[in-house]
Amino acid sequence: MRKSLHKITGIALSAAMIAVLAGCGNGGGAASTTAAPQTTQAATTAAATTAAATTAAAETTAAAAGTEAAAAETTAPAENDGIHFTSPGGITYPLQDMPTLTVWDGNNDFAPANVYSSYTESPFHNGLVERTGVNIEWQYKAAGANTTEAYNLLLTEDVLPNIIYKESWKAHEGQQLIDDGVIWDLTDYLPLYAPDYWERIHRPEYSSVLKTVMTDQGRFFDVATFNEGPYNDVYTGPVIRQDWLDECGLDTPVTMEDWENVLVTFKEKYNIAPFSFLLSRINTGGFASGTGAYGTFTARWYADDNGKVQLAQLQPEWVEYMEWLHKWYEMGLIDKDSVSMDEKAMRSKVLNGDAGVSLTTNTQLTNWAEDAATEGNGAKWVGVGYPRVSPDQPVNWTHIRARCVGHGGVITKSCSEEEMIAALKWLNYGYTDVGMMYWNFGTEGVSYYLDEEGLPEWTDQVVNDPDGMNVSTQKYIGVWGTGFSVQTERFLQIRYTEEAVQAIFTWIEDSEAQKHFIPGLSLLEDEQTLYNDTWSMISSRISEVAVQYMTGDLSLDGYDAFVKELYDMGLQTCQDIEQAAYDRYMAKQ
Amino acid sequence: MTQKIALAAHKVVRDFRKNKYRYLLVLPVVLFFLIFDYKAMYGIVIAFQKYRTSAGISGSPWVGLYNFQRFFKDINFWRVLRNTFTISMLSIVFAFPAPILLALLLNEVRNKWIKRTVQTITYMPHFIALVIVCSIIHSFCQTNGAINDIIAAFGGERLNMLSIKGLFYPIYILSGIWQNIGWDSIIYLAALSGIDQEQYEAARVDGAGRIRQMISITLPGIMPTISMLLVLKLGHVLSVGYEKILLLYNPMTYEVADVISTYVYRKGMIDTDFSYATAIGLFNSVINIFFLLTANKLSKKMGQSGLF
CATH class of the missing domain: 3.40.190.10 (Periplasmic binding protein-like II)
Structure with a gap:
């Protein structure tokens, strides 16, 4: 009798627990999915x-x-x-x-x-x-x-x-x-x-x-x-503590050797691993242009000078780039937390002066500047041009997005x-033209006025809004993310802080990235099946292995075997499909 | 024959009349399962289709076992299977006994005040959202985090612990124990309170010490509960939750941390390859049922109560 009583309490209790757990697990998802569409068609x-x-x-x-x-x-x-x-x-x-x-x-x-x-x-x-x-x-x-x-x-x-x-x-x-x-x-x-x-x-x-x-x-x-235009193409790039650069008496770095020199100086002077970044930020462009490569850890197709589709990770320039990163990692110049950090952790590192060089967006740069001003620690973050193979050469690759994403x-x-x-x-x-002005700047006399050159400027009402510029612009305009309109260059240039606006100018300087950039391509139906099956495997394999080349968990000695592995997985098929799709894309007019 | 059926029907009707409020009480639960579990099961058919949302289940083409073949040929197949088993087994070996141990220890504490305080403190982490727990883990394991401060104080080298393959399982299992030990021990404490106190008195008269009492009276007393929970746990052997892993892993630890559920998540939610993700999920469930039934049988064979 007693035993069966135990059994019953046991079952009841565990059932209750399971129900509670299941409830916890599903609650958020279910609520968020049902809330979206409430169509009233009448x-x-x-x-x-x-x-x-x-x-x-x-x-x-x-x-x-x-x-x-x-x-x-x-x-x-x-x-x-x-x-x-x-x-x-x-x-x-x-x-x-x-x-x-x-x-x-x-x-x-x-x-x-x-x-x-x-x-x-x-x-x-x-x-x-x-x-x-x-x-x-x-x-x-x-x-x-x-x-x-x-x-x-x-x-x-x-x-x-x-x-x-x-x-x-x-x-x-x-x-x-x-x-x-x-x-x-x-x-x-x-x-x-x-x-x-x-x-x-x-x-x-x-x-x-x-x-x-x-x-x-x-x-x-x-x-x-x-x-x-080009100003809207880029929003992520290298940034540096200008105040430290001045303190150390260094010039703005251009080549990889310059950058290494800056990093070493920062490390010795401030006793930190100065180069700290998020994977998501370095992946898009990173320092690839320093060796003439076209991508960091994420598998990336690009068009070479002859219009042929190439994979960034198969090029000798990329291997050279990985060697640099590995060397910096070994020298303690790259922050080891970089591989697992999130945006918040990054921001607090920056605030605490635990980083001197990074890659970030113009929006984050604005946030960092605000943090520094609030804290009063004198940190002055500015955007710097992407690294170059040599000072007289253009930048072959940056973070880049299509005019139409x-x-x-x-x-x-x-x-x-x-x-x-x-x-x-x-x-x-x-x-x-009229509608574009409205979507980008709102109403004349309310949210913007035209300056002497006929260019829109925010009114005081927007600039001095107690809710802050983020909110005040959103009250009057529609291209905050993007609108049913064209996001203008002017909008971005008056939207962000001086440093952030300047940063983008440095990032797009001498850039040839748009020439090599391949946007999301349209695939034919049979191509989609083939491509989806193999490409997702290949790309996740690449991003996994590439990071380990940097940390040294995998040696670049095994690179040739890795390339062979990729071809065994069906890389050639993917490349052919991508090439065919790109040719169709270029032929459109 | 007809008589038998009529008799059975009569029995059901009589039982229903007698217990109508109990039936009413259980109704919401039955409806819950019917709507959210059984009705949703219909969606399994997309595992055998090349599903497109715009065409719907009725309009998508059938592809037979294609999605399953893809999974078995997938280079990630063995890896996610191995990792799932490893994490499951590690948590059964280390995380499962932990609350039992805590309950046994608490049971020996005679001071009510201490007992309650310890219980409350150990429950608390259970009520912290998983996202918060993981961000705590992140900041503890960072190079400038608390654990590294201790290591550095003893002259060790500062490491980003979450980027080291060998440390992923310890971090995952230990933080899991920390979070759930108190909550999971409730059920054992409930079972413990049901043990007849006279047995202890009799044992003491016979000269049994505390350890002896624990082994001969306490443990057998809660054995049905333990075995039942173990059976349930084994039924989930391939269902390592994806949330925590998703929040803790990074490209450096994919190799040891990627499990079936995270893979399903990536395939289904990120690549929107719904059919493939469903096929993997279905495979997962079939293995789980196999384990559940086996464990249940074993439990019964060994003289303990099973689930059914």
Whole structure:
């Protein structure tokens, strides 16, 4: 009897414990995934009928309604209020009689500033409604949820939002969605209903954008958001304590030998391992350019001077680069915590003066400067140019991203044709000159003014906002991450602190990286299967082994065997696929 | 035959009438499992498909055992399998007995106040979120962390302990024991309180010392609980949780730390190769069930109670 009683308590208790544990484990995930889409379709469909006849709104009404329309046309430019205008492409804003559209934002790039509880309170969002004449119901993914995960969950919903916005669209992904009948094929509609967007992506300076958004079948599946110029291409690079450099009487380092000299001096003088970084930051560009290599630990394809696709890790320059890193690691110049640190740990090292050289982003550089000012420790972090093989040579490789990283919005089949056209006209706004100003700088006289040279500057209201610049800019503008618009160079240049702005100028100086950079390519269906199977194995193997070359856990003597291992895993197949995809990419126009 | 069925049906109805509130009580739990565990099981079919979210389960093409073949040919297959087994076995050997030991020791403490204080203190780490625990581990193991301060004080060299392969298992297991020892001991303490005190008195009269009493009375008394928990534990032998490993590993320790669940996470969530990840997960579950059944059988054979 007693024994069976034990048994019962035992089972009950363990069952309870399991239930509790299971609850703990699943709670967060379940909550975050269900919270995302709350589609209320009613409003959209109701409004759709009224919008049916407005496809070519401006022209027809002008012709038919005589005096009234003529008056409207003359008043529009005369008012010059930055709100009423007809774009060069022939779309008149604000649009009339538009349906309400739902937009799902998988990146929370269009989230209102955190001082507002909802987008209905946000000046930017309200201003956009006023200027475009389109009511938008924004849906955001739950904070902290993974974008890819949230997006895949969204696709399983019965009714999709009208516009789905997320990062890293690949052209083959878009083509697949068109073929599956999930989204609209926009190829025939873009020139008619998003003429200003269409015109902009066909400008020669945005040829890479056009190549990225066009599928191999020559179709267009999204309205992509992209960056204006070289200044937006780079946001990570080498940084150094300028005050230490001055204290030691050293010049700004250029070659690897210079850098070694600086590191050795810092180590002796300040008794630390001065070169401290996060793997995620060194991986993108690192000091590869110091030996003419094209990547650090992460497997990286690049295009050589002949347009041939090469793997950075197979080049002799890369081996030389690893030798440098290993040597520095052995000499105690590289911080051993670098392989396992996170952003917070890095920041506290910087604050405590445990680092003298690093690689970081312009945003972090701003944070570090703020920390130093608060602490009053006199640390002065500045950006330095990427290392060079010799002072008179250009920089072959830096951290780099594509003009169009793949952010964009697709229009789903939950839209009728009229709604799809309305959505295109709404999306087109950010690509008109007037709309671009609004997305980038907000409202003239409120958030920005034009200086003597006609360049936008923030008003005092933005600069002196008690919530800080991060929040105050977000109140009025939409390209904080990226927008349904073009992120301008000017925006970044007035957005960050002086040091951060200067840092980017040093990082892009003499850079040829864009020439070698290969963006995310579009693969054919049979290629995808082959590539996905082998490439993920190969790339994870490379990043694992490469770090150990630096730490010395693996010797570079075994490099040839390692290369052979990669080929045995199917590297050649991957390279052929990548080359074929790159050729198709370059052939697009 | 029909009579038998009718009789059984009658029994069920009668039992239901008699215990209707108990049935009502258990209903939410049954529903929970039906909705979140059984209904979700339907998703297993994507292990045999080349699944695309835009096409859905009904629209994705079938590929048979292709995903399983991929896993067995995967260069990471043996590595993640080996690491999963190693971590599981290490935690069964070291982490499983720890709370039993603590419970036995606490049981010998006669001072109520000390006993309660120790219990409360050992429970506490259990309520710290895993992310926080791991960031504590990170800062302790850093070159300028507390452990290295001690090593340096004795003249040793400062190391980034999380980047050393040989130290990964000790760090993982010891921090696990620290976090869960108090909480896990609750169930043993509950079992201990159920042991008849008269047995101890009788043993003392017979001249048994404390150690003797522990071996001959206490341990047999809680043996059913121990064996049951061991069976449950063995049922999870291939399910090393991914969260903690994900938070602790880095490229330097992948070789010893990458386990099935972290691999599934990377494949499913990062590479969005849902079918492949599901196939690996399914393989994992099948092995787990095999272990659970074997352990259950063994436990019964050895005269202890099994789960079913």
